[in-house]
Amino acid sequence: MIVVTGATGNVGRRLVETLAAAGEEVTAVARRISAADVPDGVRPVRADLTEPAGLGPAFAGADHVFVLTSGDFMAAGGDVADIVAAARESGVRRIVLLSSQGVGSGRHAPSFEEAIEKSGLEWTVLRPGGFASNAFQWAPSIRADRVVAAPFGDVALPVIDPFDIADVAAAVLRESGHEGKTYVLTGPEPVSPRQQTVALGAALGEPVRFVELTEDEARTEMSRFMPPVVVDATLAILGAPTADEQRVDPAVERVLGRRARTFGEWAARNAVAFE
Secondary structure (H helix, E strand, O other): OEEEEOOOOHHHHHHHHHHHHOOOOEEEEEOOOOHHHOOOOOEEEEOOOOOHHHOHHHHOOOOEEEEEOOHHHHHOOOOHHHHHHHHHHOOOOEEEEEOOHHHHOOOOOOHHHHHHHOOOOEEEEEEEOOEHHHHHHHHHHHHHHOEEEEEOOOOOEOOEOHHHHHHHHHHHHHOOOOOOEEEEEOOOOOEOHHHHHHHHHHHHOOOOEEEEEOHHHHHHHHOOOOOHHHHHHHHHHHHOOOHHHHOOOOHHHHHHOOOOOOHHHHHHHOHHHHO
């Protein structure tokens, strides 16, 4: 059995659907989840990763676990080592962690991954860069005024489609040969906020205007829905990315045997959210 935590998010929901469609026995875990949130045959379990003492029922009978934490988890003082301990006590033998490219670039503490690497279990770490789905934050202004407001308009990063993250995770969970490996996951090309705006306009069939925010304006806006530490790290990457953070990594193609999806493809698939 495979346990998927964070099962109702952009990555987790796709991962659950993919595993279930492949015939895997799946348990979907989230703080708020019900049978209506998962495909037929998937077991939904409510659990909070910040309360590892309650993870036993979620992990019971599992062979493999996908661990997806969040900014809220980190802000609440969550510890991946506690999740690993709960998995090990339940007899889990393989664990896949959705980490962040920021660990490899030194922006985030390596302790986030060390608990996995020292677990004694089979492990794989996935380090995605920026998510294409971060563009959902622009949906209200696009729907209202056909405007995108963002900082660093011409700084390009190879953002990744969450579906590609989920597809890689499904492959890693189901196949052998990925043990002890770390994969950096990016899209197929760097794309700037201004270019993303053009792509969203193309998906909608009408122009969308780009307005560049100052860094202070962006910080104020992002602080409404992100913890301060996440805001600082995000702005640092958006405004002054390292060469590695701007580099396209071939890991998606190596694992899946196909190229990563473009931002334009993501925008076309999600155009209804911006109408």
